[in-house]
Amino acid sequence: xxxxxxxxxxxxxxxxxxxxxxxxxxxxPFLGVSGKMETATxxxxxxxxxxxxxxxxxxxxxxxxxxINAPFxxxxxxxxxxxxxxxxxxxxxxxxxPALFRSLGIFLPLITTNCAILAVALFQTAKGYSFFGSLAxxxxxxxxxxxxxILMAGxxxxxxxxxxxxxxxxxxxxxxxxxxxxxxxxxFSGLGS
Amino acid sequence: MTPTKxxxxxxxxxxxxxxxxxxxxxxxxxxxxxxxxxxxxxxxSAINALAMGxxxxxxxxxxxxxxxxxxxxxxxxxRIASYILIIATFVTMVDYAIQxxxxxxxxxxxxxISLIVVNCLxxxxxxxxxxxxxxxxxxxxxxxxGLGFVFALFCLGAVRxxxxxxxxxxxxxxxxxxxxxxxxxxxxxxxxxxxxxxFLFNNYKLKKAKA
Numbered sequence: 001x002x003x004x005x006x007x008x009x010x011x012x013x014x015x016x017x018x019x020x021x022x023x024x025x026x027x028x029p030f031l032g033v034s035g036k037m038e039t040a041t042x043x044x045x046x047x048x049x050x051x052x053x054x055x056x057x058x059x060x061x062x063x064x065x066x067x068i069n070a071p072f073x074x075x076x077x078x079x080x081x082x083x084x085x086x087x088x089x090x091x092x093x094x095x096x097x098p099a100l101f102r103s104l105g106i107f108l109p110l111i112t113t114n115c116a117i118l119a120v121a122l123f124q125t126a127k128g129y130s131f132f133g134s135l136a137x138x139x140x141x142x143x144x145x146x147x148x149x150i151l152m153a154g155x156x157x158x159x160x161x162x163x164x165x166x167x168x169x170x171x172x173x174x175x176x177x178x179x180x181x182x183x184x185x186x187x188f189s190g191l192g193s
Numbered sequence: 194m195t196p197t198k199x200x201x202x203x204x205x206x207x208x209x210x211x212x213x214x215x216x217x218x219x220x221x222x223x224x225x226x227x228x229x230x231x232x233x234x235x236x237x238s239a240i241n242a243l244a245m246g247x248x249x250x251x252x253x254x255x256x257x258x259x260x261x262x263x264x265x266x267x268x269x270x271x272r273i274a275s276y277i278l279i280i281a282t283f284v285t286m287v288d289y290a291i292q293x294x295x296x297x298x299x300x301x302x303x304x305x306i307s308l309i310v311v312n313c314l315x316x317x318x319x320x321x322x323x324x325x326x327x328x329x330x331x332x333x334x335x336x337x338x339g340l341g342f343v344f345a346l347f348c349l350g351a352v353r354x355x356x357x358x359x360x361x362x363x364x365x366x367x368x369x370x371x372x373x374x375x376x377x378x379x380x381x382x383x384x385x386x387x388x389x390x391x392f393l394f395n396n397y398k399l400k401k402a403k404a
Contacts, residue, residue: 021380022380023234023380024229024230024231024233024234024380024383025230025234025308026230027229027230027233028227028229028230028313031226031229072285072289075281075284075285075288075307075310076278076281076282076285079277079278079281079310079311080274080278083273083274083277109273110313112273112277112311113277113311113312113313113316114311115230115231115308115311115312118307118308118310118311119304119308122304122307122308123304126304166399167392167395167396167399168388168392168395171226171388171391172388172391172392172395173388175384175385175387175388175391176384176385176388178384179381179382179383179384179385179388180381182379182380182381182384183376183381186379186380186381
């Protein structure tokens with residue numbers, strides 16, 4: 001996998017195999033926080049930040065676990081690192097911007113259980129990326145997640161003015177939009193190959 | 194999606210009710226909309242969906258029982274971290290077990306077995322139910338929710354496989370002339386199928402509310 005350039009890894013993770021729309025990772029915040037553009041952008045930034053930190057940590061942990069020959073600890077140690085990083089981000093946001101802290105609400109601690117973040121750590125290990133490859137992968141995944149979230153928020157803000165039938169209101173219409181977005185992102189397949 | 198906590202408010206529901214509610218009234222996927230990521234990702238064929246559902250149900254039951262039996266010993270401040278550690282332990286076990294049973298299946302499900310750890314359904318049951326109820330009740334609750342999850346996953350997987358691959362469990366059901374809806378096994382099809390099932394559920398609920 002050494003031959004893959006960092007640029008390709010980045011494009012692959014953000015567009016071709018978008019984490020949300022192609023791999024179905026991080027669907028909960030994708031459906032939950034995509035109501036408003038502003039919150040969506042900041043949520044995306046927070047998730048990207050956590051992804052990069054945990055990706056770096058996961059790279060170190062993997063090297064350590066291989067050295068002591070204990071791969072079965074991989075999952076447990078990754079999740080602990082992610083939980084700690086989220087705790088850190090939560091404290092920083094609470095101190096820096098209490099308003100943002102309130103608007104993200106329950107979804108901030110729930111970044112811990114955002115499967116996209118654990119997936120970044122697991123995938124980079126499975127694909128055997130180098131240190132900088134992992135960084136490019138985490139950054140791409142974060143940008144892809146933010147992009148999907150922002151696109152969704154843009155559509156849903158317009159949706160507030162539309163007359164949606166009661167039976168499809170809420171999750172159903174959101175899922176339909178996600179499906180259409182996913183179809184559009186299929187247009188990126190084949191890019192860079 | 195925030196977990197619903199209606200169960201906690203009820204006076205003292207009978208044990209059968211704890212079991213039944215997960216199957217239908219509070220179905221984790223169709224009603225609570227929890228655990229979406231694995232639901233959509235691995236439901237492109239009936240067998241994958243079933244395997245994933247059973248693996249999740251197993252982890253759910255084991256972790257609910259363990260969380261419930263330890264509920265008086267885990268300090269409140271570190272409870273979430275402890276739950277995640279308990280869940281991660283069982284997931285690691287399931288991961289190795291599936292690898293031993295069928296390498297193909299393990300390859301199909303890929304990282305999504307490990308990702309059971311972050312399935313919000315399991316954490317929400319631990320937090321909302323198992324940490325407050327007896328072992329027996331928690332086990333029943335987990336069994337009901339787990340089977341409800343399997344049921345929902347199977348509904349999705351079956352529809353997607355029949356339309357997208359003209360087969361079910363790998364057995365062809367449509368004649369040669371049937372043009373497969375490739376889109377159904379692609380990611381977009383997952384969103385559409387789930388939207389379709391939720392639509393049916395909403396429709397049913399609205400009709401019932403009117404009657």
